[in-house]
Amino acid sequence: MEQVTVIKIGGNIIDNDAALAQFLKAFAATPGKKVLIHGGGKLATRLADKLEVPQQMIDGRRITDAETLRIVTMVYAGFINKNIVAQLQAAGVNAIGLSGADGNLVLAHKRTGAAHDYGFVGDIDAVNTSLLHQLLENDNTVVVAPITHDAKGQLLNTNADTMAQAIAQSIAAHYQVNLVYSFEKSGVLRNADDDTTVIPKIDPATYTQLKEEGAIFAGMIPKLDNAFAALTKGVNRVIIGNAQHLPQLIEGTSGTSIVHE
Amino acid sequence: MEQVTVIKIGGNIIDNDAALAQFLKAFAATPGKKVLIHGGGKLATRLADKLEVPQQMIDGRRITDAETLRIVTMVYAGFINKNIVAQLQAAGVNAIGLSGADGNLVLAHKRTGAAHDYGFVGDIDAVNTSLLHQLLENDNTVVVAPITHDAKGQLLNTNADTMAQAIAQSIAAHYQVNLVYSFEKSGVLRNADDDTTVIPKIDPATYTQLKEEGAIFAGMIPKLDNAFAALTKGVNRVIIGNAQHLPQLIEGTSGTSIVHE
Numbered sequence: 077m078e079q080v081t082v083i084k085i086g087g088n089i090i091d092n093d094a095a096l097a098q099f100l101k102a103f104a105a106t107p108g109k110k111v112l113i114h115g116g117g118k119l120a121t122r123l124a125d126k127l128e129v130p131q132q133m134i135d136g137r138r139i140t141d142a143e144t145l146r147i148v149t150m151v152y153a154g155f156i157n158k159n160i161v162a163q164l165q166a167a168g169v170n171a172i173g174l175s176g177a178d179g180n181l182v183l184a185h186k187r188t189g190a191a192h193d194y195g196f197v198g199d200i201d202a203v204n205t206s207l208l209h210q211l212l213e214n215d216n217t218v219v220v221a222p223i224t225h226d227a228k229g230q231l232l233n234t235n236a237d238t239m240a241q242a243i244a245q246s247i248a249a250h251y252q253v254n255l256v257y258s259f260e261k262s263g264v265l266r267n268a269d270d271d272t273t274v275i276p277k278i279d280p281a282t283y284t285q286l287k288e289e290g291a292i293f294a295g296m297i298p299k300l301d302n303a304f305a306a307l308t309k310g311v312n313r314v315i316i317g318n319a320q321h322l323p324q325l326i327e328g329t330s331g332t333s334i335v336h337e
Numbered sequence: 338m339e340q341v342t343v344i345k346i347g348g349n350i351i352d353n354d355a356a357l358a359q360f361l362k363a364f365a366a367t368p369g370k371k372v373l374i375h376g377g378g379k380l381a382t383r384l385a386d387k388l389e390v391p392q393q394m395i396d397g398r399r400i401t402d403a404e405t406l407r408i409v410t411m412v413y414a415g416f417i418n419k420n421i422v423a424q425l426q427a428a429g430v431n432a433i434g435l436s437g438a439d440g441n442l443v444l445a446h447k448r449t450g451a452a453h454d455y456g457f458v459g460d461i462d463a464v465n466t467s468l469l470h471q472l473l474e475n476d477n478t479v480v481v482a483p484i485t486h487d488a489k490g491q492l493l494n495t496n497a498d499t500m501a502q503a504i505a506q507s508i509a510a511h512y513q514v515n516l517v518y519s520f521e522k523s524g525v526l527r528n529a530d531d532d533t534t535v536i537p538k539i540d541p542a543t544y545t546q547l548k549e550e551g552a553i554f555a556g557m558i559p560k561l562d563n564a565f566a567a568l569t570k571g572v573n574r575v576i577i578g579n580a581q582h583l584p585q586l587i588e589g590t591s592g593t594s595i596v597h598e
Contacts, residue, residue: 153414153418154416158492174434177423178432180426
């Protein structure tokens with residue numbers, strides 16, 4: 077099967093023009109078919125501040141009220157997505173930027189039944205595999221903003237890590253998919269403040285043990301849960317690591333590899 | 338040849354949620370392959386006001402400085418484009434929203450040599466006909482935001498009327514293309530303030546005469562010049578009229594038809 081590399085780029089890289097440009101250069105140089113999913117970074121928060129739209133947080137998670145949804149739609153699907161696409165086009169990559177609403181790429185429903193009302197937040201129901209397949213076969217590199225829709229006209233704010241996982245899984249029947257979560261840290265760290273404590277490889281047994289020891293930074297746990305879920309759904313390999321070391325992550329010489337066993 | 342309807346929807350409709358919803362319902366009901374190009378409306382101006390980004394105008398045209406480019410990218414390619422796509426998806430249309438940067442759909446260059454520096458404004462060089470063809474053949478309805486790129490990483494603000502014309506022309510070799518400029522007026526009017534003075538048909542001879550008589554509202558002249566240019570480049574028919582009468586415009590029973598002779 078042909079390979080596809082699905083890469084999630086985290087918010088801290090997006091907030092840093094120089095780091096983003098370096099990442100996009102390495103991304104452009106990555107051979108083969110590719111999908112890029114970007115997070116939102118702090119631009120949306122800064123815009124909300126300027127517009128005096130108060131941002132409510134519960135347990136570190138943003139509540140997406142109607143005004144905040146307008147802002148994240150503008151920032152994620154507009155500003156960030158189109159600037160990434162333009163930079164990739166300049167680097168010779170035939171990038172095409174989509175939200176989950178476009179071509180019904182990622183269908184979701186408004187989150188219900190949670191302890192808190194997170195507002196216009198979408199949990200994913202389905203990925204339009206045939207659209208992805210069509211675009212990839214036409215040598216388009218798909219750049220995805222973390223905005224979905226519910227097919228009833230409602231846009232929804234959706235976690236970019238989860239979108240990357242859902243997209244990677246959805247094409248695993250057609251391609252050998254490697255899923256890379258890239259961000260500002262060097263991988264899964266034993267000590268969140270020490271970038272030299274990367275755990276090079278985590279299998280399910282190691283993961284259970286690390287959680288029991290409390291040896292994994294809490295913020296990493298959803299990422300790792302997503303990674304193991306992706307493996308069980310047919311994704312070939314999941315790598316977590318520093319966006320500035322993209323070639324090494326793809327080679328497997330940097331970051332943390334999440335493996336079946 | 339199969340028909341494609343290329344429709345430009347003007348700013349005043351976009352500013353009015355009810356009018357836009359009614360238009361999108363009629364658009365969804367229009368049979369066959371379709372492309373929708375939307376303008377920006379006053380949302381960008383309102384956002385610029387809120388963000389205290391001063392808007393400079395020369396002869397009624399906005400100067401797109403770097404801050405304004407950020408705003409129009411967010412509003413046109415983000416907010417408006419994705420909301421239209423979500424509404425069309427809800428109406429059962431497989432809409433996919435793109436800017437000119439996406440898939441190199443519309444390549445442009447920064448305007449030079451004008452009497453004034455309009456800033457980050459793009460004049461169109463080329464349309465990616467094969468991408469449009471690919472999407473239309475896969476039954477995608479393409480929704481285009483008036484933002485282009487220069488293939489060097491720069492996004493550019495581009496006139497939506499001109500984009501509609503360039504897109505219509507670009508596919509005229511593959512399809513029988515009808516180009517509809519829809520807005521808040523009933524067509525080309527003899528008296529700009531009287532919606533009952535629609536000129537039903539304009540050919541080149543009539544056009545020359547109307548201009549000589551000063552019988553056409555000055556703001557219509559670029560639209561008509563674009564319309565005649567499109568006809569000479571293979572577009573089948575150009576119709577100018579009220580967005581609320583879309584079925585009648587397409588049938589030819591409302592609005593102004595621009596014809597060769």
